[in-house]
Amino acid sequence: MTGEDDDDIEVFVCLNVDCKSRGAQELLDRLNDRVEEAGLDQVAPEPYLCFSACQHGPNVVIPSRRCWLSGVSADDVDEVVAFLAGGPEPARLKAKNDPKLEKFIFDIIDAGLLPGRGDFFS
Ligand code: FES
Structure with a gap:
């Protein structure tokens, strides 16, 4: 664990067009x-909204674990x-990640830029 207990x-699950499709x-x-x-x-x-990793989706990002999971399907949810x-x-869901893209994703999140959060989709 990462000290996130409290x-x-x-x-974050991308719901933009490519991942949604x-x-x-x-x-x-x-x-x-x-x-x-x-x-x-x-x-x-x-x-x-979008992690700019559209070709790898569906994408799931867990910022507190520094974890980006790509190509995730509903069948992977239990894992x-x-x-x-x-x-x-779930290492197999990270196996195809591009390290540069991964850095970009966390740079955006670390900068506090969280497009599409909140009520964007409601
Ligand atoms: S559509 Fe999901 S990362 Fe862009």
Whole structure:
């Protein structure tokens, strides 16, 4: 764990066009369901506008874990939830990540630029 025990664990799921066309909404819906079923009250999945990693989507980013998961499907949700509950990082969902793009994603998030958060999708 990363010292995040007292804080919410934000989980950003891209819902922009490319990720959505590959099942990102189903992914987010299932993630919300499984997180609730698992009683992970500190985990907060939310939609995100775009990570500029569109060709790798659906993309999921967990900033407090410095973790970008790419090519994630609804079928991968149980593995992601197990990770959020303290299990192993799903390495296969990071295997194709471009390191430069990964740096870019976290540079944007670290700068506090969080496009699409909040009520953008409501
Ligand atoms: S459409 Fe998902 S990262 Fe751009």
